[in-house]
Amino acid sequence: MSAIVSSDSCYNQGVMTFVLDKHTTINHWLRDAAEQLADIGITSALLDAEIILSHTLRKSRTFLHAHAHNFLSLRELNIANARLDLRLDRTPIAYIIGHKEFYGRLFKVTPATLIPRPESETIIQLLGEYVTTNPAKLIDIGTGSGCLGITACLEYPHLEVTLSDNSHHALRIAEENARLLAANVTCIRSDLLHSVDSMNYRYVIANLPYVDHSWQCSPETDAEPPEALFADEGGLALIYELFDQLPRVTQVGSILILEADPRQHPQIIARAVSRNLDHLKTDGFCLAFRRAQ
Structure with a gap:
């Protein structure tokens, strides 16, 4: 005390x-x-x-x-x-003060949302390597606070951005952050891509749960929503499920950028290649793929 x-x-x-x-x-x-x-x-x-x-x-x-x-x-x-x-x-500072900086902007966070991490900013940087000037659709899967999708919208305003999450409470925070930052995005509630209808997403970004249940974590993670952190199959279950769902909502040539622990990267790349996704680049915690067919 x-x-x-x-x-x-x-x-x-x-x-x-x-x-x-x-x-x-x-x-x-x-x-x-x-x-x-x-x-x-x-x-x-x-x-x-x-x-x-x-x-x-x-x-x-x-x-x-x-x-x-x-x-x-x-x-x-x-x-x-x-x-x-x-x-x-051991309550995280971000929950105490109610916000966290991400890519130079402040995002509201609550215990209903994962706290944005600096390593996730690499997703935005990688996206910049593949985004063209042509109008296109982007979806941020498992958006949480909305930091990834909202940042993509503000950095690349010609993109039509959708934020999706299975948590109603997280989506409310994402919607509020979009309003506070004047980002024109669409929010939908969906378990991965199950409720997504469009087949025309050129860009897919995702920071899905990838922590294995057996990994030792800091005390601060106990305050974060476990469904935003942990996944089965060594932490890879949701990433693998996303690979299987991608053909329904993307086109040949679509770009996928996601985050995972570097120890998991070899398994992720192998599974992605088996699902007709070409591995383009690895940068820190993040991986970029292109749909081959």
Whole structure:
């Protein structure tokens, strides 16, 4: 539990004890919060403390260091302590502050959506290598927060983009992100491609669940939706199912870009080739394929 020094007043809230001190400075809070986070093995302890406090004060991290000796009000301290307690429980920072940056834009996230990862940005970069200037359709399968499909729409506005997900709650977040970022996309609820009617998708992008149930994961992943992380068959079941469904909604020459753990890449490439998908490129966690026939 967080307890940021005291000399003035304190109160109990359930099992939590917050210690409030009207003489606590920004620097003092950051130092104590970072120490508590480091004590439980969080390697980004100071950064996390800065993000929590900057979000609480609605100020930049630069402001915190420029005004390190400013005192926190009891209200600010209360809110910061409550958020620190969430982080000490290993709640991801993105869920605490409610958003995550992806490709230079902020996306709203909730526990109903997977938190965007930096490695997924490679999907957008790879897409740029194959997108032409011709109008075309793109579908983002398992969209979650919508970060991939919305980014594709904003980076390549001539594309007609569809976001799909099997989670109603995730689709609501994706729709909200599209509205906030002024992205003109269509959202549909579908289990992979089962409810997708169009046969004219030129581009398919997907960050499907690929974590094997036996893999050791960080405590933070316990807060994320398991259906967005884990899959059967060594983590490859949904990717393999997608390969089988692709011919129904794509054309010869269509591009598929997906993400998976590099340890899985040889198996994925072998299965893709057996399904008439030519392997074009591997970049980090991401793979690009072209439909051969």
